[in-house]
Amino acid sequence: MDGNTLELKDINAYYGKSHVLQDVNLHAKTGEKVVILGRNGMGKTTLLKAIMGIGEVKRTGSITYGGKELIDKQTYSIARTGIGYVPQGWQLFPSLTVEEHLTIAYRRGEPGKEWNPDRLFNLFPEIERRRKISGTSLSGGEQQILAICRALVTNSELLLMDEPSEGISVKVLDRIVGICEELSAANKCILLVEQNLNLALRIAERVYILVNGSIVYETTSEAFKDDKEKHAQYLGI
DSSP states (O other): OOTTOEEEEEEEEEETTEEEEEEEEEEEOTTOEEEEEOOTTSSHHHHHHHHHTOTTOEEEEEEEETTEEOTTSOHHHHHHTTEEEEOTTOOOOTTSBHHHHHHHHOOOOSTTTOOOHHHHHHHOHHHHTTTTSBGGGSOHHHHHHHHHHHHHTTTOSEEEEESTTTTOOHHHHHHHHHHHHHHHHTTOEEEEEOSOHHHHHHHOSEEEEEETTEEEEEEEHHHHHTOHHHIIIIIOO
């Protein structure tokens, strides 16, 4: 594995006594786009929370990124290693305007290639027009855009995205796909949880299937795209 690989080994995760993730192993390398698929309730969101060390999830095993062990670190320390996070449900702050959400999260990136608030306002006029109002006053789709933008302005090397298609239009989805392509071309890594199979396979190069908290299948997106038997077996479609 290269130095900027995310690697999970034998990850178990719990909510209290509920054992959600069971001996999960996966990796995502520099510049790679990886998707985690599975039916509802299989542990996909918990997997991203486990990586980020979100408080209510207790985990055991090993999570390394850039050669650093993250399993014993707090969330703010994990973010500082270069990991951005788009959470499910947006998790915006009522007291902050749209602009403030991006300004506070902004960390400088490579000159000429960085994601900064002005660049994202140009890309997403939907939220630029409302930059001075509370982020939680936006529509659901606009809040999703803001949550994605908030992660992008951290200029992280690894981006975790939980259901980025939720509530947004087809035109906006096309822009999200373009962003993912640009991130990959700049050697950023994307780990995506997504219910929208078409979008997931447009973005990702490699697929993991999660069933009842365990990884049961791994393949390339190209191989999975036309495998209707596996779609029915693991996703019910």
